[in-house]
Amino acid sequence: MNPINRILTHFPLVILDGAMATELENYGCNLNDRLWSAKILIENPELIKKVHLDYFEAGADCAITASYQATVDGYTERGLTEEEAVELIKKSVQIAVEAREEFWTEVNNKSNRPKPLVAASVGPYGAFLANGSEYRGDYSLNEDELVTFHRDRIRLLVEAGADILACETIPCLVEAKAITRVLKEFPGVYAWFSFSAKDDHHISDGDKISRCAEWLDGEEQVAAIGINCSAPHFIGSLIKEVKSQTSKPIIVYPNSGAEYDATSKTWGDGSLTDHFTANTQDWYEAGARIIGGCCRTNPEDIKAITAWARK
Template sequence: MNPIQHILDTYPLIVLDGAMATELERKGCDLNDSLWSARILLEEPNLIKQVHTDYFAAGADCAITASYQSTFEGFAARGLSEAEARRLIEMSVTIAAEARDEFWAFEENRLNRPKPIIAASVGPYGAYLADGSEYRGNYGISEDELVEFHRPRMKALIEAGADVLACETIPCLTEAKAIVR
């Protein structure tokens, strides 16, 4: 079942949530870090959940997870094992789903709206590099290397229960091909 089509069959549009990083900064988080908002998965995941809850309360029909910068390689550079990285990547989906389910548990939150879906954010390879190259896409690596970079994270996000993947800021055709391959 296509979760987006399921909503659009009954409602005229889908309201996406807003910027996770902006709201985390508003809540006092310092995101000046190579992990950016993924750092908050390590330090204060309850703040991420609160941002999702706030967006649902504001009318969002889709929560985009705090996984844009969550990569096995990025967490490894922070000294985390592959298992710890996988747990954090999966946790980005779990947090959004918990916020959604807690919100949806109240009947008044279900009036005249669809049950919100969870879109797992997949940022580009350049986001992991944290050097601004996510806007240029000139990484100097092959499509096969990009496949090997993206596939494990995308698999973890899907296995964690994301309804859809939100591939964000994909700057070049080579990376777009790698993501859908």
């Protein structure tokens, strides 16, 4: 049984964590960098562990690793050796596992929540480019080239001991197809696929999310399908579209509603109508079974989900 279904067999909801980068910035990190939070794997890995612990304590059933923009090429361009880059990518998983085990030994009542998962973040090719193309999907690479791009990092994350892969902020179906081809090289390994969306019905490159869900529904190693790092007011409709084409669990972890400027790598203020925590119960009622937060969300947002989910 895949790790998501194993939890949902006993619990009504899997609660994800919230933003890693936002919390690192709150702790004083400067992430205006091509490597984004992956830079902190070099500079201050203990701080990443602290953020994981913050989210576990807030109620998260799953930690997403700081590997979103961690690639061998990205690190070697920064001046690290290939061996150092490999160790950092594996370290992203090891840090989360250490935080999970440390947290779980201190939990007195283990009956009302599952032992948390560690999901290894597999960012899209656009995250490596660091030019905002994960919100457009206008890649120059074809499917075979995307397979080559993703293969080595996925192998490293699997070898490091992740429970599941978080293939997130995917802007185009061709990239999702490429990753599923890589997955077949690792039998028994499961992944969720969450797309970035441009509106109520379409992912970032303009394809219908219903079409993406229909295609992924036939892939055994796909544990869940959904949306992340997208505006909260799109989520209800997107859940409906995904649900119409798949029986797999639906995952949603939108951003806070703020607008991202890929050029300056900064966030604007979100709309008051996009208040994050007010919507999470509606998403559950619409059919989402894995819910958390992406950019600009924090442990307080995860506590708010926990407050109604564990009643």
